[in-house]
């Protein structure tokens with residue numbers, strides 16, 4: 001697949017706050033300089049990789065494009081995982097699901113690369129889902145059996 005062409009325009013008239021868009025069939029990424037210029041350097045990189053994610057995966061899916069950008073940028077610069085999450089927070093303020101999805105994927109990458117903190121966070125959420133069933137208390141079991149025997153004896157004596 002050929003690399004996409006990156007074109008800069010001064011302003012998007014239809015969507016002035018959107019920093020960039022991708023024409024996935026044409027392989028064109030159009031950057032809206034007026035909005036793009038205000039993002040920090042790491043977010044600019046993330047935005048461009050996100051648009052490439054739309055093109056290379058031929059998808060309009062925002063979460064898939066975010067994940068592509070994360071994979072391209074992860075662990076290649078200091079704070080790359082944190083910065084990727086921050087970038088999504090900035091560009092997808094109206095869709096917090098995207099930030100949550102990306103944070104989880106960033107945590108998995110951190111855990112795979114030896115972050116004990118990330119493992120701890122993932123471990124806790126794994127336990128919350130797959131919690132073992134509570135063990136039955138043996139004393140409770142004995143009491144239940146005794147009560148059943150007592151009731152059985154009462155019923156037998158009745159007749």
Ligand SMILES: [Zn+2]
Pocket residue numbers: 050051054061062065
């Ligand atoms: Zn997008």
